[in-house]
Amino acid sequence: MKIGILTSGGDCPGLNAVIRGIVLRGTTSHNLEFVGIRDGWRGVVDGDFFPLTRHEVKGLAKIGGTILGTSRTNPYEGPRGGAENIAKTLDRHRVDGIIAIGGEGTLAAANRLSDDGIKVLGVPKTIDNDLRATDYSFGFDTAVNIATDAMDRLRTTGDSHQRCMVAEVMGRHVGWIALHSGIAAGAHAICIPEVPMTMDEICQQVTKAHDRGRAPLVVVSEGFKLTGQTEAHSDKGLDAFNRPRLGGIGEILAPEIERVTGIETRATVLGHIQRGGSPSAFDRVLSTRLGLHAADAVVDGAWGKMVALRGTDIVQVPFVDALGALNTVPLYRYEEASALFG
Template sequence: MRVGVLTGGGDCPGLNAVIRAIVRKAERHYGDTVVGFLDGWRGVLEGEFIELDVERMRGTLPRGGTVLGTSRFSPRMYEDGMERVRSTMENTGTEALIVIGGEGTLSAGVGVGEAGAANVVGVPKTIDNDIGLTELTFGFDTAVEVATAAIDRLHTTAESHDRVMVVEVMGRHVGHIATWAGIAGGATLTLVPEEPFDINAVAETIVRRHERGRWASIVVVAEGAQPKEGTLELPEPEVDQYGHVRLGGIGQVVATEIEARTGFDTRVTVLGHIQRGGTPSALDRVLCSWYGIAAIDAVHDGDWGSMVAFQGGEMVRVRLADAVVELKPVSPALYDVARTFFA
């Protein structure tokens, strides 16, 4: 069988490990040929690809980024998008397409499959850990480790200067990274999109903490965190060329407001793309390898329109269309754990 692979959306630690696993089992076990489409859906739409084999993927297990490149292109951006996909599949003799991506990339895969343009199997990828029907997406563990290490370092400088440190982490619509890193890093407060915050309550909490002799405070803020209605005005966000809202900057807003309300020296650190780059953690390398093997197995079972998912310590298959219906929020029970340690 000739199998295609693409990586779409934002980069993520472990992408190469997934591709490597797909190629290894496809070539050595099934006798397949694997082609990698370049820059996500753009490569499929424009017919650009490279041949992948075990030799070419050597040394990529610990390597960050993606050897295939990625983009936020989608077949939906073209009137003849589905026909372009169908044409590429036919012209290259590609019988199946493994789509590795987040909500946007996988939703495009649903459309392609339903249009009959390609036989699609999905693999959930996002450091935000927000894809439905899977307990864990690869890249999340690495991102949390990076964020936690940063918070650990900021504790020492906050204590040295009696400062409040605001740490902005990724998390557009959900606060998984913020919640996990906040708990692991011993944050004073963690602000997430699921729980709109009152900036006055945030300031009062920090003041009470300082009155008890705790001068250094760490506030972790997910980039998509929102204030309660009527409590704080935020500037109108920009929109990129793909229609996505450009997030980021909430950390600076929160830091400015804390300092204005408390008088305490407050600084902000925005981790940004540091969380998405670099070497995947050991857990992510294992998870990626498992995802890749499960994906090529699904291809050979002809389980089109499925997504491989991690549930209950096992790899299972779910309907891709069901997985992208809604994003997976932070569990209220887990956020209650974080709240227990708020100052």
């Protein structure tokens, strides 16, 4: 059996470890053959495949990014897109099925292709940790560690000047990165998409911390909305799926905090450094285990499903379990952290 492997959507620490786990388990335990698919669904549509053996995946667990490349291509668009054309392309290359590694958009496309008769199996990926069908997604732990380290550095320069520092982290719809890194770094205010706040509320927390002799640290998710706002801040146009490219809310908050409180305030957008570099030990283990179980799922014939973390176990769940609703931060999780604010 020949299986194609692709990575789609945003890059993420741990992708290479998943690829390595799939190939090692599949070749040594199940006598499977693999091809790499370049640049996500674009490679499926164009038939851009190459042999993927143990040699190509050696030493990959510690390397960030993806050796397969990635894109945000919609497999149903273009003259060669659509399930019927893709089925012909796979048949021409004698590829029996696809393992798609990606987030909500990737899995939605995989689910649609599966419904249309293409054999697809999924591995969930998102640094935002916003997929509800898995307890944790690989890449999240690394992003939190990177953000925490950056905030620790911001704290030292903030302390030196008695400035308020605003750190903007990723999180389009959910605030897991902001919450975890903010708690770890000792933030005095954490602003997440699930909990709108007014400028007065943010400034009260900043002032409270400053009055105690602290240099305030404010952590904000890119998708955070002030009370009354209907859309997250975006001035960078749209992505390939017509979603606003977020980023810059920190630069909006910082001058307002300074104006209201009189405290000198600086903003730092951490951006794509949260996606880059080597995965953490936790993410290396999680992504490797997901890869091993994905190869087993191929042998099980678990098409139309994805592997996921439940507790400490890797299980198989239908694509639809990951779609339709996000893994948002529960209010009680935010409220328990609020004792640390101000």
